[in-house]
Amino acid sequence: MTKNQILKITDECIKCGFCESVCPTLPAAGYNSIKGARGRIILAQFAINTGEELQISDSFYSCLDCFACLQVCPAGVNAGELSHLMKEEIAEKHINGNRVDIADMIKETILRFRNPLGLNMESAEWASSINFDESDTILFTGDMYQLMAYTKFINYVRKYFDRNLFNAFSRLISRHPDLIKLSRHFYDINMKNKMENNLRNIVRLLKMSGVKFNYLREDEDYPGMFLYDLGYINEFKKYANNVYNKLKKLNVKKIICIDPHTYDLMKNIYPEYIKNYDLEIYYYTDLINMNFEKTSEEITVQQPCHIVLHKNNYRALDILKKSANVKLNEPENLTSCCGGPDELLFPEIASEVSYKRYNNLKQTAGKIITICPLCYNNLSYDENVIDFSDFMIKLIK
Ligand code: SF4
Ligand code: SF4
Incomplete structure (x- = not known):
């Protein structure tokens, strides 16, 4: 099925290259064509038609999923969607590549802890002194604000790591996911303070607008964005259903998202994978009324x-x-x-x-x-x- 979907997209492409003028990864990758929108389409078509197991993962994993290509394509082709389907193929076939080790590590830690870094308790610390309402509406952070301080630190350290060493480290964590919990000690303190402050700002804006809502604190699950974005669709489907069933058990009816990735996922992607999905999803800015x-x-x-x-x-x-x-x-x-x-x-x-x-x-x-x-x-x-x-x-x- 995925193969047919991929070929449907690649066959529509007329190879005009308009998309290359807006694809942000192409210039950022030194105009390496396989890291641009048109190159991704040509490579996908070749890989699927020949059935060759090429070391192609970098081309598709580096796509930002921004859909800028779709805005200018005269044929209506979406190289972002194509990249996502190719990541599904790569994940399903376990095609190895430079980045697959890191992707596998992230998958294992999410499945084990319901949080990419196993930081469920830490993710709720920002709200320790806030009282929330008894309500069937919840603030759903998706852990995005909270994770930024840790990713900033990881990237800072990565600059000094050899890539092979980092991949080996990722493989080690994939086999022993508990090790990821060590990351709780490593974060950018300025970013942590700013992000926690922003979370409290959001709560204040909503409360001042008269919105009544609860927050699940450490019971909030990471919504599984990385599983979806990295192409682990079977795992994502199961995971998203678990997140949804837990929310239903807690009698949650409305969800206030505070970042666009979680919002897009819960509003548009979850309903594709969950039967009778009936949560109402809001973006917090839309509830501000003051x-x-x-x-x-x-x-x-x-x-x-x-x-x-x-x-x-x-x-x-x-x-x-x-x-x-x-x-x-x-x-x-x-x-x-x-x-x-x-x-x-x-x-x-x-x-x-x-x-x-x-x-x-x-x-x-x-x-x-x-x-x-x-x-x-x-x-x-x-x-x-x-x-x-x-x-x-x-x-x-
Ligand atoms: S994806 Fe669209 S814009 Fe890009 S080369 Fe193909 S037809 Fe042209
Ligand atoms: S979605 Fe991917 S291929 Fe399309 S413009 Fe963005 S980075 Fe380029």
Whole structure:
């Protein structure tokens, strides 16, 4: 089935190369064509038609899943979707490659701990002094804000690691997942403080808007994004069903997501894999209902790909436009990826993409507002990059 889906996509491609003009990974990878949208399509077509087990995983794992290619393709081809299907093929056939060791490690730790780093207790620490309501609506963090401090540290250390050594280390953790828990001692303290503060800002904005909600604390499960993104579809399906059944047992009816990746996953991907899925999914910015001061400051906005290019909606931009002088770097319905999804597997590509994007945004306005923890983590080269919640909290009347 996956093979047919792949060939359906590749056969529609007319190889015009328009997608290469917007694919962020192509220039970031030194114009290595297999790390660009058209190259991925040509490589997938060749690999499926010949049945050769090529060392091809880097081409597809390095795709950011941003869907920028889809916006310009005259044939309506989505190289992001194709890359995802190829990752499914690679995971199913256990085709080895440079990054598969790391991907396998992440899979094993999620399945074992319901959290990529086994940090269930630590992920709830930010809320220790907050009282929540008895409610069938929950704040669902997806652990994204919490994980950023640890990934920042891992990437910092990785720069000094030989790649083979890192892969060997990943294989060791895959066999002994408990070792991942050591990561609790290694994080970027500034990022941890900022992210925990942003989580509390989000709670405050929602409470001030009159929203009643609960938070599951250490009982909250990581939603399984990496399993899906890395192509482990069979594992993802089982995992997502477990997450869903647990939420239903707890009588949860509505979910407030606070990052675009979790939002997209719970709103659009979960229903594809779970029968009779009936959770209502909201993005937290859409529930904010209060008055803010107006500032004359010029700001620009890093709109998340998983909202704007994945055809989701949110109200965050409208709120910002009412409160500040917003100058965008591109039309409202477009954006450019921050490089975040490549941070773990391709840190060198992620930093090239993020630095280019940061510079483009910086030339547009003095302050850059992010609405996603991944964007914040990747673009925060200086203090003028600010999370939406942090920016808005300072404008409360
Ligand atoms: S995916 Fe679309 S834009 Fe890219 S080469 Fe194929 S037809 Fe052209
Ligand atoms: S989804 Fe993004 S990174 Fe992937 S091929 Fe398309 S433009 Fe390139």
